Amino acid sequence: MWLVFLKEVKELVRDRKTLFFMIALPILVMPAFAGMAIYFAKNAADEAQNKVLKFALVGADYAPKIATELRNTDGFSEITLPADVDFAEQIRAENVDFILEIPDHYSDNVLQSGQAIIKLHMHDAGLNLVFQRVDDIVKAQVKAQQKTAFDTIGLQPEQQTALLNPIVLEKVNTADQRESWGAQIGGIIPYFIFILCLQGAMFPATDLGAGEKERGTLETLLISPTERYKLVLGKFLTIALAGLTSALITVSSMAIWSIVLSQGMAIQFVIDIMSSIGILDFVLMFLMLIPVVGIFASVLLSLSIYAKSFKEAQSYMGSLMMLIFVPIIFSILPGVELKGGWAWVPLTNVALAIKELVKGTMDYFQLFAIFGSTAIIALALLGFCVHWFNREKVLFR
Amino acid sequence: MIEIKQLAKKFSVENPKKLSEQEKKDPRLKGRFFHSVVDVSLSVDDGQVIGLLGPNGAGKTTTLRMLSTALTPDAGSVKINEVDVLKSPLIARQKIGFLSGSTGLYGRLTGRENIEYFGQLHGMDKTAIAQRIEELSQMLDMQTFLDRRCENFSTGMKQKTAIARAVVHRPEVVILDEPTTGLDIMATQTVLDFIRSLKAENTPVIFSTHHLDEVSELCDRVAVIDNGVSKFDDTLDAFKAKAEDGNLHTAFLATINQGAR
Numbered sequence: 001m002w003l004v005f006l007k008e009v010k011e012l013v014r015d016r017k018t019l020f021f022m023i024a025l026p027i028l029v030m031p032a033f034a035g036m037a038i039y040f041a042k043n044a045a046d047e048a049q050n051k052v053l054k055f056a057l058v059g060a061d062y063a064p065k066i067a068t069e070l071r072n073t074d075g076f077s078e079i080t081l082p083a084d085v086d087f088a089e090q091i092r093a094e095n096v097d098f099i100l101e102i103p104d105h106y107s108d109n110v111l112q113s114g115q116a117i118i119k120l121h122m123h124d125a126g127l128n129l130v131f132q133r134v135d136d137i138v139k140a141q142v143k144a145q146q147k148t149a150f151d152t153i154g155l156q157p158e159q160q161t162a163l164l165n166p167i168v169l170e171k172v173n174t175a176d177q178r179e180s181w182g183a184q185i186g187g188i189i190p191y192f193i194f195i196l197c198l199q200g201a202m203f204p205a206t207d208l209g210a211g212e213k214e215r216g217t218l219e220t221l222l223i224s225p226t227e228r229y230k231l232v233l234g235k236f237l238t239i240a241l242a243g244l245t246s247a248l249i250t251v252s253s254m255a256i257w258s259i260v261l262s263q264g265m266a267i268q269f270v271i272d273i274m275s276s277i278g279i280l281d282f283v284l285m286f287l288m289l290i291p292v293v294g295i296f297a298s299v300l301l302s303l304s305i306y307a308k309s310f311k312e313a314q315s316y317m318g319s320l321m322m323l324i325f326v327p328i329i330f331s332i333l334p335g336v337e338l339k340g341g342w343a344w345v346p347l348t349n350v351a352l353a354i355k356e357l358v359k360g361t362m363d364y365f366q367l368f369a370i371f372g373s374t375a376i377i378a379l380a381l382l383g384f385c386v387h388w389f390n391r392e393k394v395l396f397r
Numbered sequence: 398m399i400e401i402k403q404l405a406k407k408f409s410v411e412n413p414k415k416l417s418e419q420e421k422k423d424p425r426l427k428g429r430f431f432h433s434v435v436d437v438s439l440s441v442d443d444g445q446v447i448g449l450l451g452p453n454g455a456g457k458t459t460t461l462r463m464l465s466t467a468l469t470p471d472a473g474s475v476k477i478n479e480v481d482v483l484k485s486p487l488i489a490r491q492k493i494g495f496l497s498g499s500t501g502l503y504g505r506l507t508g509r510e511n512i513e514y515f516g517q518l519h520g521m522d523k524t525a526i527a528q529r530i531e532e533l534s535q536m537l538d539m540q541t542f543l544d545r546r547c548e549n550f551s552t553g554m555k556q557k558t559a560i561a562r563a564v565v566h567r568p569e570v571v572i573l574d575e576p577t578t579g580l581d582i583m584a585t586q587t588v589l590d591f592i593r594s595l596k597a598e599n600t601p602v603i604f605s606t607h608h609l610d611e612v613s614e615l616c617d618r619v620a621v622i623d624n625g626v627s628k629f630d631d632t633l634d635a636f637k638a639k640a641e642d643g644n645l646h647t648a649f650l651a652t653i654n655q656g657a658r
Contacts, residue, residue, distance in 0.1 A: 007506075007514050014505040014546075216501035220562070223465045224518040225490040392468055393409075 004226070004234025008208060012238060018203050022242060026196070026250035031257040048129040054095070056081045059102035063118075065144075066102070069137050076133075087121045098122040098130050110145045111152060178277075182359030187332040189358060190351035193247050193289065194328055195321075198296050200246020201239045202317050205297070208235045209304025210313035222395065229386045232301070236382060239297040247289065281357045288350050288357075288371060294378030295347070298385045305385075306394050331355065338366065346377055399441045399464070399570050399601055404473035405625075406434040406459055425625055433459045435625040437473070441570075441601045441618060446592060448612040448633075449605040450649060451622035457605040458497075460622065461574045464603070465495045477570050491519060494568030498578035500559050504548030508539065508558040511547060512565050519566035526565065533561040536594065537587070553584040560591050571595055573604035577611065589615065609645040621652045628652050 012018055053076050060067040070076050079096055087099050101119040110116075118138065122130045150160045173180060212218040221231065299320065307313035324347070331351035336342055338352040349370045356362040388394050407430045410416065416426070425432040434456040441447045451457050462468040464475055466486040475482040475489075482489040502511050509530060516526035534540050537557045542550065547558060564571065573592070577585045592615055595602050606612065612619060612633070619636040621629040629636065629652045640647035 003514075003517050007503075007510075010510075011503055011505045215504070216497075216499045217503060219462075219465075219467055219497070220495060220500055220515070221518075223467050223490055223493065223495055224515060225487045225520065226518050227487070396462075396468070 001230040001233045001237075004231055005237045008204075008235060008238040009241070012204050012207075012242065015207075018207075018242075021203055022200050022246045023249055026246070027253045031253065034257075044127050045129075048127055049133075050075065052077055053097040053130060053133065054079050056090075056096050056099045057102070058099060059104060059106070062104055062106040063102045063141075065108070066100075066118075066137065066141055069140070070100075070134075073137065091121060091123050098134065100134065108145060108148065109152075110149050176360075178360050182355070182361075186355035186358035187351075190354040191328050191332065193251065193354070194292065194324065194347070194351065196250045197243040197247040197289065197293050198300075198321065198324055201243030201293070201296050201300055202321075204242040205239045205300035205304045206307075206310055206313045206317065208238060209301055210307040210310050211304075213305075213307075214309050218395065228389050232382075232386045232389045236294075236297050236301055236385065239301055240293045243293045243296055244289065247293075277358065277360070281360070281362075284362075284367065285354050285357050288353055288367070288374070291371065291374035291378040292347065292350050295374070295381055298378065298381035302381075302385045302388050305389060306397070308397050327351070338363075343370065344373070346374060350374055398443055398478060399439075399603060400474075400476040401440065401460070401464065402438050402474045404434055404437040404460060404463055404475065405432070405471050406456075406463060406468060407432045407471055423624070433625055434463070434470075434622075437622055437625070437627045439603075439618075439620040439627060439630045441603055443601055444596060444599040445617040446596055446602045446604070446615050447618040447620055448616040449603060449620050449622065450607075450609075450612065451605075452653070455622045456625040457622055458574055459625075461495075461572055461603070461605060465493055465572050466490055491566065492569040494563040494566070494571040495574075496559055496563040496571075496576055497574035498576055498580065500563075502547040502550070502555060502558055502562070505546060507546055508543045508550070508554070508561075511558055512562045515562050516565045521566060529565055529567070530561070533565065537561055537591070552581055553587060556580060556584045557587055560588070564595075569600065571600055571602045573602065575605050575607070577606065577608065609649065613645055621649065623653050628655065 055070065055076055056079055057067055057070070071078055081090060081096065081099070087101075090096050091099070099121040101121065103116055103118070105113050106116040106118070107113040120131060120134055122128075124131070146160075146164070150163075155163065175183075212221060222228075300317065303316040303320065304313045307316060327345060327347035328351055330336055330342070330345065330348045336348075336352070338349065338356055342352060343349050343366065353362065353367060353370050410426070410429055410431050413421075413426070413429065420426065423431075425435065437456065437460050439447065439449075449457050449461070459468065463470045464482070466482055466489055470483065477489055477492050480489050480492065502508075503514070506514070512530050512533070513526055516529065521529070530543070534543050537560060539554075539557050539561065542554050547555065550558065573588075576588045580588065589611065592602055592604065596615070616633050618632055619629060620627065629639075636648050636652075637643045637645065638648075639651045
């Protein structure tokens with residue numbers, strides 16, 4: 001068994017394609033993509049912030065303060081439009097970035113003139129900060145007008161605050177910090193880990209089953225004086241190892257990169273998260289993954305040895321990937337908890353248990369049941385895989 | 398020696414409607430089962446080479462697969478040097494060396510590693526394997542490429558490695574399933590020389606082929622299978638006697654047609 005295992009691992013390690021998918025992709029490529037996305041997003045935001053906006057004012061005389069403020073602020077440049085033009089057309093032709101239309105009843109005395117609605121005509125598709133930048137200028141006027149009005153009526157500062165916000169609904173969260181963010185990200189984590197395990201195990205599985213058939217090495221392997229179950233176990237362990245390694249590498253790379261990238265910004269938050277989850281919880285999460293990977297490896301190997309060629313195996317595995325989404329999606333659905341029937345749904349229960357572990361609200365006794373039931377399923381599938389490997393119909397299709 | 402008696406093997410047919418017209422006409426198709434091998438018997442003594450002949454789909458590969466323990470027969474018996482292959486397949490496998498024209502190698506392993514792996518699977522220790530590889534690489538002239546990865550090998554290099562892999566454990570019998578199909582002239586010559594060397598070592602060889610010149614050059618005995626049934630199992634001379642002019646093609650056709658009448 002170990003002989004088969006060592007040989008398969010040696011072959012796997014020598015394959016650049018597998019190594020790329022298993023190691024380079026999660027360590028370098030994923031963070032590089034994330035970094036590039038952040039870089040471009042930041043660039044686009046900077047550009048929107050610094051772009052000089054061409055504007056036109058309609059009814060500027062009614063609101064001289066706003067007009068002056070706009071004219072004096074950096075990044076705005078006024079242009080004059082002929083009377084009776086179509087605003088939309090002017091904006092579409094990029095003659096002007098926005099047009100501010102001030103109503104004739106606008107005045108600095110809000111108590112007399114009532115609410116004023118200023119219309120901001122703009123092309124609001126794609127990333128732009130037009131509204132935000134104009135709003136900053138308008139808000140200053142709003143504050144000034146509120147103050148003038150309150151002073152006229154003769155309200156104390158506390159009364160002013162109360163009038164602006166008569167009732168404030170304040171949320172007092174009784175869940176501790178870990179529980180609340182655990183509920184938010186705890187569902188996503190098993191989703192990622194499961195998919196990564198499956199992804200990492202998929203290529204070696206194809207190679208170890210269908211690959212042997214395609215290369216014409218299967219027959220010679222079958223007639224070597226080694227029991228069939230030893231061949232299966234050797235291959236099974238290789239696939240499981242690949243799945244686990246791939247998941248571990250990805251998770252640790254995500255953790256390391258998030259710490260590196262968030263340095264100086266949210267590092268305290270990341271450290272809080274990491275330190276509040278105990279070592280025991282991490283170990284338990286890893287242990288829960290072992291039978292899950294066992295299930296994946298058995299199913300993948302069975303599919304792969306059934307397939308006549310690489311191509312056939314890959315199409316089976318594509319369908320398997322779609323199927324795996326179902327139990328994971330269940331665990332993300334709101335209202336699905338590790339209670340009653342859900343505790344017995346395979347894979348879903350493990351995903352839910354990992355979520356509970358992240359949240360720190362795990363009932364540890366339940367863990368035995370979940371681990372046990374998943375392990376039994378994994379063993380049954382492995383048994384099936386051995387039986388499958390003994391069937392002539394499967395091996396010599 | 399190898400002794401095969403009344404071997405039979407049937408395969409279940411998933412969907413008889415999907416078979417081609419020709420397959421449906423095959424007398425071996427009975428209901429949901431295709432009786433690939435119905436009654437095959439043959440025997441080879443030590444130091445003899447037997448050529449297994451028959452049209453495509455006659456049951457040659459199935460017979461050789463049963464002999465090599467890859468398939469389990471439904472009836473009959475296979476004995477290799479008094480070991481019942483069906484009762485103790487693991488012991489029998491240690492006595493068998495198997496090679497076919499389509500046998501491949503593990504491309505990401507070197508030639509040496511490929512041979513080593515099968516030596517280890519046969520339970521050989523490291524020194525024994527190293528010694529045997531040295532011996533085989535001398536015999537097959539493999540020193541120049543033995544430590545390179547197989548994926549870049551030429552057909553000839555691949556076939557030499559495959560031969561070395563098949564006999565690394567010094568098998569007592571060697572089974573070859575169309576070993577020269579798809580090979581170029583040089584690689585074919587390597588295989589034929591290899592069969593000659595086995596014969597010189599007194600190892601019985603059974604090989605299936607479509608090339609009658611190989612049969613006349615190497616074989617002591619001939620076995621003919623048609624439609625899963627043994628039609629002939631005797632010496633090469635007896636086979637030649639089937640044709641008046643001693644031509645093997647005529648003899649082969651005469652043997653096949655003999656059952657049809």
